[in-house]
Amino acid sequence: MISGPILLTGAAGDIGVALAEVLRESFASVPILGADCNASPGGARHVDRMHHLPRADDPAYLAALERIVADEGVRLIIPLAEAELARLLSHGLIGASIGGAPVLTANARAVATGLDKLATARALASSGIAVPECGIVGRDEPGDYDLVIKPRSGQGSKGLTLLSRSDYDGLVDQRRGALWQRRLSADDQEYTCGLARFAQMEPRSLSFRRRLRGGLTGSGEVVHDPRITKLCDQVADALALDGAINVQLRLDDGVPMIFEINPRFSSTVGFRHKLGFRDAIWAISDRLDLPVEDYDPPPAGTRIERVADERAGLAKSV
Template sequence: MSNVVLITGIGGDISQGVATILRENRPDLYLVGVDIHAQHGGHLFVDHFLLVPQAGDPEYLDTIKEIVRKYSVGMVIPMSEPELTATLPFPELASGVKWITAGQRVVKAGLDKLETMNSLMDLGIPIPWTRPARAGRPIAYPCILKNRTGSGSRAIFTVADDEDADYLVKRYPDAIFQELVGSAEREVTCAVYRRLDGKVSSLLMLRRLTGGFTGWAKIIKDEETTRMCEAIAIGLDLRGSMNVQLRLTDKGPRVFEINPRFSSTVLMRHRLGYTDVLWAIDEAEGKQVVFPEISQDRIMVRVQSAVIID
């Protein structure tokens, strides 16, 4: 298999985190990064940078296929929801190429937040009530409104009453209303990895958001949450890494979202020893993966840097 790895959306912080991990630990890999523009530092993280159309553009898939062919790409890591949507079903795009994804069932469930809840309900997982905004006003207040697609925690609104609901539905008709569960102080983001042999590992991180991303996180242990993550991973046939977001409540953990990709904590948890990017690459190459034991109460923080380009 070729040692060339294609990373999409290289202008984003998660893609740059993945590229950093690979550059530091796998210098034998040749990294090709793509994005829709060059007004970012993405080219600093890869060996070769290329421009591509937006994922929704009719030319996008043909462009990706041509890059895979021209550069003899051996592995592709789609990094954003629009790119995952455009490249499904993955194996049909280019024969012989390894796609580093969470697997088709997880991706399909995670790309649509209403489908996420339906999939969890089918697995018998307790969920917050969720309904399309077009179906009428919320079941109860307060609740939240968020888009059915996309990622991040920035376009989420607290809905206090009918006036709020009516106003927001006009602006976001394709959104969903969802039960507001627990408190932000008990919000947990869970990195979940399922090996090819079916064994599951979960890393539970109590977190604080900064600008829509995890800025601070502490490792916690919670057996009920761990069992839930394992049930989701097995039930949705996880093939690699996903991110489960939930809140701990008096009634137990309540999942409100699944990210079917590497998440914003990818570099933070890698520094701690939860190296799921490397595990995915190793398994694609036919190597064995051993899960580490991460002790609780370890703390991770996001830091910022800057580079001057002459």
């Protein structure tokens, strides 16, 4: 049993809203608290209390977080924003506690790798995992193919540009230091995969073939593809994974090729939970030394659809 409140930081965004509903369903008697630098009314509706927290790069961030933990008697902290993960990583707080409250994240190696898209590509490639050609704008010269340019760190579709190779040279000065990747052309073959592994649990993954809506997974269907399952297992080994992360890939001429890893819970955490892939609950159980429940995968072809108010989502079988 959980004896005190759970605090979600970065709680006002779509991930916070989805995860708050997952936790409320699973731990009905436990207060769900939120903290965010932009404590919007929309995000606040889904938690019992919302606290203002400085930006992760603010010198006052950690002290403010400690005060919330002490004032509320927080039992567990779940950081959701990548900027927060980077700050916690830099202070050696991944896998540690703040004010006596454990911080729930994936292991430091997975977090550090996933936060840097170039480091992700290099780590996976060194383990024999297929990734698209990539490099740093202004330093590495791309080949003769269409490109994606995006921030080296960050999440979602923020700062993402699609362009032809002939247009690349004109953007070098503007996007210097960003990451370029070879664009994987199969738009209808994009997958988002929840991946979890803990000391007391072998790797589990659930893959959705998805369609994007506003930079998020708007709809999709469950796919059981042994190539993707094997790839997720290889990622867990490459990162010595202890925790829950999100893997994004496309099939490129039939080869599953990873273009990004999010080292945190993703916006599909609510969808997955409704279908029995309860990675947030497994992670909490493992972190608090509670038994991790069994898992029965949902049928292939089960469809998911994000509802208009960006809550956890609906899922139905077809």
